[in-house]
Amino acid sequence: MKIKSSVVTFALSLGFLAAPLALSAKSTERAYVESYRGRTDIPVPVSVVMPDVSPRHAGTAVEVEFTIGASGKPENLVLRQVVDRELASTLTEAIAQWEFKPARVDGAIVARKLVLPLRIVASADGEALAMK
Secondary structure (H helix, E strand, C coil): CCEECCEECCCCECCCCCCCCCCCCCCHHHHHHHCCCCCCCCCEEEECCCCEECHHHCCCEEEEEEEECCCCCEEEEEECCCCCHHHHHHHHHHHCCCEEECEEECCEEECEEEEEEEEEEECCCCCCEEEC
């Protein structure tokens, strides 16, 4: 059985550069997206899709590498660690649906390779999973 993650924190990184998430009444997803507002040097997330993760993956850490080009969609997704096929598919299918405002240098769109570090943890109530 899969449980939809209700609390998800993603630390998007460009060489492990992570933006802080503001603590607020906003959803974690919305806070994550808004934490990058105004940036042009890196791809800025516009929308994120949360994956359904099986509870048996709690404790798993994985890095997902991908490129954001002119389309603003993640391309060439690669998991940097070996994980089972189910988790790999769940994560890559969700992240492939994310949308970004592409990075710009001197006004020109440039492709950027990103690394998204994820750690799947059990939530405090035990009912859902969180990703940090």
